[in-house]
Amino acid sequence: MITQTKESQAALNPNSAITLLKEGNERFVENKKANRDLLGQVKQTTSGQYPFATILSCIDSRVSAELVFDQGVGDIFSARVAGNIVNEDILGSMEFACKLAGTKVIVVLGHTSCGAVKGACDDAKMGNLTTLLHKIKPAVRAVSEPADESQRNSKNLDFVNAVADTNVQLTIEDIRSLSPVLKEMEDNGEIAIVGAMYDIADGKVHFM
Ligand SMILES: [Zn+2]
Numbered sequence: 715m716i717t718q719t720k721e722s723q724a725a726l727n728p729n730s731a732i733t734l735l736k737e738g739n740e741r742f743v744e745n746k747k748a749n750r751d752l753l754g755q756v757k758q759t760t761s762g763q764y765p766f767a768t769i770l771s772c773i774d775s776r777v778s779a780e781l782v783f784d785q786g787v788g789d790i791f792s793a794r795v796a797g798n799i800v801n802e803d804i805l806g807s808m809e810f811a812c813k814l815a816g817t818k819v820i821v822v823l824g825h826t827s828c829g830a831v832k833g834a835c836d837d838a839k840m841g842n843l844t845t846l847l848h849k850i851k852p853a854v855r856a857v858s859e860p861a862d863e864s865q866r867n868s869k870n871l872d873f874v875n876a877v878a879d880t881n882v883q884l885t886i887e888d889i890r891s892l893s894p895v896l897k898e899m900e901d902n903g904e905i906a907i908v909g910a911m912y913d914i915a916d917g918k919v920h921f922m
Contacts, residue, residue, distance in 0.1 A: 715748035715750050715784060717755045717759060717786060717787065717788050717789070718763075718764045718765060718766055718788055718789050719764055720762070720764050720843050722764070722766075723766055723816055723818075724766035724816075725767070725901075726766050726818050727794065727818060728818045728903070728904075728905055729906070730818075731766045731767050731817075731818035731819040731906075732819055732821075732906065732908065732921070733886075734767070734828055735767055735783045735819070735821065735919075736919075736921065737810070738783040738784035738785055739782060739783055739784070739917075739918065739919040741784045741804070742781065742782055742783070742784045743916065743917045743918055747784050748784055748786070750782050750786040750787075752786060753789055753802075755786050755787035755788055756776055756787055756816050756840040758787075758788070759787055759788035759869060759878045763788045763815070764788065764815075764816065764817055765788060765789055765790050765791050765811070765815065765816075766787075766789065766790070766815050766817055766819070767783075767789070767790045767791070767792070767817055767818065767819045767821060767859045768791040768792075768793065768808055768811040768812060768820045768821070768822065769783070769790055769792050769793070769820075769821045769823055770793045770794075770795075770798050770800070770804065770808070770820065770821070770822045770825075770885070771792070771793075771798055771823040771824075771825070771912075772794065772795070772796060772797060772824070772828055772830060773794045773795060773796050774796075774825060774914075776825070776914050777823065777825045777912050777914070778792075779792045779794075779823065780792060780826065782912060782917060782919060783919070786843075790817075791807070791808075791815070791817060792813040793807050793808065795846075796825060796830040796843075796846055797828065797830030797831060797834070797846065797847070797850045797881065798822055798824055798872065798881070798885060799846070799849040799850060799881070799882075799885055799888075800880065800885055800888050800889055801849075801891065802892075803830060803848065805889065805892055805893045808820055808889070808893065809893060809895045809896060811855035812895075812896060812904075812905050813895055813896075813897055813899065817905070818904075818905055818906070819905060819906045819907075819908065820889065820896070820905060820906070820907045820908070821908055821909070821910055822882045822885045822886055822889070822908070822910070823882075823899055823909075823911070823912055823919070824878045824879065824881055824909070824910070824911050824912070825911060825912040825913070825914055826871075826875050826878065826911065826912070826913050826914050826915065827874065827875070827914055828838065828874070828878045829860045830846070830847065830850060830865075831845050831850060831853075831874055831877050831878045831881060832868035832874050833849035833850075833868075834847045834848075834851055834853070834877070835854055835866065835867050835868050835874055836867050836868050836875055837874065845898045846868050847898070850877070852884055852915065853877050853880040853881035853884050854866075854877050856880050856884065857873065857876045857877050857880050860873065868892065875911075878911065879911060879922075882909040882910070882911065882922065883922070884908055885909075886907055886908075886909055889907055890907065907919060909921075909922040910922060
């Protein structure tokens with residue numbers, strides 16, 4: 715598996731970049747990970763990096779973007795924060811990744827059984843985590859079913875996963891509304907901004 719170069723990155727468009735990620739996840743799920751010389755890739759990327767994708771995912775130990783998309787050194791930018799939400803620092807990182815470093819796609823990657831989403835569903839409060847979970851609350855409110863208040867908590871995994879799904883969609887809306895730089899790039903077809911959900915039960919990434 716080759717390391718991304720200036721030429722290979724330039725030859726990609728948003729659609730082909732998404733295809734590379736889908737193919738990588740297929741290899742991961744089939745346990746046919748590409749044979750990479752990671753130390754060789756370190757040497758190949760010493761003078762520069764040409765990643766093709768930017769992934770925003772949760773800090774969850776089971777959802778490492780490089781692993782689940784079977785990517786190597788220098789292939790993707792990986793931003794991680796509990797509940798895969800955005801703030802101005804993450805938006806700035808994404809603007810760097812797309813506008814200055816040339817990545818073709820932003821993927822907001824949520825996952826099933828997300829602890830941060832469960833915390834938001836339960837209205838958990840603790841230190842700085844309270845502020846972070848507050849950013850997931852709009853997704854909790856946006857999921858209308860079930861209406862029964864006793865079913866709207868972390869014990870109801872269907873509800874938790876529906877909130878995680880909605881949280882991905884709302885995060886994408888946040889990216890578009892809070893980053894004119896990225897919105898313009900998307901409108902010009904230079905990048906795509908897409909959502910996906912990782913299933914912790916089988917390793918599959920489902921693109922929305
Ligand atoms: Zn999570």
